Amino acid sequence: MKTVIPFEIFLYILLITTSIVMYRIIKGPTTFDRIVGVNAVGTKTILFIVMISYVLGRPNFLDIALLYAILNFLGSIVISIYIERGGVAE
């Protein structure tokens, strides 16, 4: 018998932090500010999927969260290498 914790509150907190970071993505002066903002939004999206799996009571969503973590990491690495070298493969 587990005690019930209202996880919906943390969903709203994650939405608020994501909308704060969205300001920097839209209005960032350079490209790197936008990349940092997208990386932060991806990090919050992982937590959002984990929280949704606890709200709905379906632990299958954790696989999607793990996949999204891998995709977020690869996206940041590939975009930064592309900007640094002017191309992914030399």
Add this chain to the structure above:
Amino acid sequence: MIEIIKSVIVVIFLIVGSLFLITGSLGIVRFPDTYSRMHASGKCDTLGISLILVGLIIYQGLDFVTVKLILILLFVFFTGPVAVNSIIRASFKSGNKMWTVKGWVQWSKERIE
């Protein structure tokens, strides 16, 4: 009684992690420079997601779901700073300027006064 103490610990972990996430978001918006924004993003986001996932692991107990949570925790804990470090290297190489007290300076190998 033990359940109540455990849920109190879980809620404390979740609230501290959410505070770190809010601090990182405010740092991304409020800092003057790209590098300091990356500093806020790299530290606060990694610590916040780690604390929230540790709280969920304590809430779940020993289970098969815990293994997935531990995998997500380890992956994010090791690859979040690596991604931010890669973005910082790209920003250095392409000549992004840096904010100091005396003004905007270009990064170089010599020491910045």
